Amino acid sequence: xxxxxxxxxxxxxxxxxxxxxxxxxxxxxxxxxxxxxxxxxxxxxxxxxxxxxxxxxxxxxxxxxxxxxxxxxxxxxxxxxxxxxxxxxxxxxxxxxxxxxxxxxxxxxxxxxxxxxxxxxxxxxxxxxxxxxxxxxxxxxxxxxxxxxxxxxxxxxxxxxxxxxxxxxxxxxxxxxxxxxxxxxxxxxxx
Amino acid sequence: xxxxxxxxxxxxxxxxxxxxxxxxxxxxxxxxxxxxxxxxxxxxxxxxxxxxxxxxxxxxxxxxxxxxxxxxxxxxxxxxxxxxxxxxxxxxxxxxxxxxxxxxxxxxxxxxxxxxxxxxxxxxxxxxxxxxxxxxxxxxxxxxxxxxxxxxxxxxxxxxxxxxxxxxxxx
Numbered sequence: 566x567x568x569x570x571x572x573x574x575x576x577x578x579x580x581x582x583x584x585x586x587x588x589x590x591x592x593x594x595x596x597x598x599x600x601x602x603x604x605x606x607x608x609x610x611x612x613x614x615x616x617x618x619x620x621x622x623x624x625x626x627x628x629x630x631x632x633x634x635x636x637x638x639x640x641x642x643x644x645x646x647x648x649x650x651x652x653x654x655x656x657x658x659x660x661x662x663x664x665x666x667x668x669x670x671x672x673x674x675x676x677x678x679x680x681x682x683x684x685x686x687x688x689x690x691x692x693x694x695x696x697x698x699x700x701x702x703x704x705x706x707x708x709x710x711x712x713x714x715x716x717x718x719x720x721x722x723x724x725x726x727x728x729x730x731x732x733x734x735x736x737x738x739x740x741x742x743x744x745x746x747x748x749x750x751x752x753x754x755x756x
Numbered sequence: 757x758x759x760x761x762x763x764x765x766x767x768x769x770x771x772x773x774x775x776x777x778x779x780x781x782x783x784x785x786x787x788x789x790x791x792x793x794x795x796x797x798x799x800x801x802x803x804x805x806x807x808x809x810x811x812x813x814x815x816x817x818x819x820x821x822x823x824x825x826x827x828x829x830x831x832x833x834x835x836x837x838x839x840x841x842x843x844x845x846x847x848x849x850x851x852x853x854x855x856x857x858x859x860x861x862x863x864x865x866x867x868x869x870x871x872x873x874x875x876x877x878x879x880x881x882x883x884x885x886x887x888x889x890x891x892x893x894x895x896x897x898x899x900x901x902x903x904x905x906x907x908x909x910x911x912x913x914x915x916x917x918x919x920x921x922x923x924x925x926x927x
Contacts, residue, residue, distance in 0.1 A: 585789060585836040589847035592829035618821050625825040697808045716809040721774050741767035748805040756807035
């Protein structure tokens with residue numbers, strides 16, 4: 566939860582606001598460092614590219630508005646994830662264009678990059694990754710967010726509790742249930 | 757510990773130190789796993805599922821999505837420049853920054869009351885492009901109503917001309 570020295574400095578520059586150029590440099594650093602994490606979380610939560618893009622912009626608007634009062638007690642990433650989850654929850658509650666079943670168009674699967682250079686390995690790996698992404702997409706959003714923050718973003722239970730504004734014990738329960746569901750859905754696959 | 761007890765804690769076991777299990781629980785689970793093939797199998801399946809998720813590639817924000825976020829900052833910095841530095845008591849407030857924040861996002865209130873703004877002389881045209889829509893509301897309301905000043909100068913010039921004509925006519 567503790568911010569790094571670099572982050573602490575960024576937050577200080579963003580809150581000072583007495584030098585527009587310095588402020589803008591700091592803002593660009595924050596966007597560059599965290600932009601893909603925010604977008605990735607939004608896309609994996611909403612499963613729709615346009616929704617994720619709009620949500621990402623809303624996150625930055627809220628961040629800009631909230632920065633002046635951000636004390637830096639948590640890391641910037643944790644704080645941005647919290648805003649992202651709030652924005653995504655609102656959109657999910659409002660019934661956004663979310664993929665709902667294994668055959669639905671799922672933009673995470675569509676947009677997934679291919680890290681392997683070898684075409685054969687790439688195809689095999691892609692099938693597995695698609696299955697994992699689809700399995701993630703079918704999880705209840707409350708479980709999905711917990712498992713993404715833990716497995717993909719590497720947050721501790723305490724950080725996840727802070728991001729989702731839930732008790733640590735709820736994090737444990739959700740993670741346990743999410744992993745059991747994934748385990749069932751991915752029974753035929755090996756890492 | 758029974759198999760049910762152990763399997764209910766395997767997710768925390770998997771997360772090691774982060775999992776929050778106390779030393780006595782860890783020792784009890786370790787002892788159980790040594791003798792129970794079923795729970796070891798369950799742990800292996802859980803590990804596989806976790807590893808599959810962890811192996812997913814990071815998704816990258818498209819350049820235009822990043823560009824919109826950077827544009828938001830540039831707009832904010834521009835307002836800051838126009839005000840000669842915000843210095844805490846004069847925080848730029850661009851119109852894009854509207855809407856509700858959840859309580860959980862909001863640190864304790866410390867903001868000064870907003871300054872009254874002069875009324876906008878005309879409505880800004882609605883943005884149409886993809887990016888301009890994204891920063892919709894981002895169009896600044898005019899804080900320096902130059903149009904109004906020009907109209908005042910013109911009115912004064914017309915009045916002066918009419919006075920001059922009246923003077924020539926009645927002389």
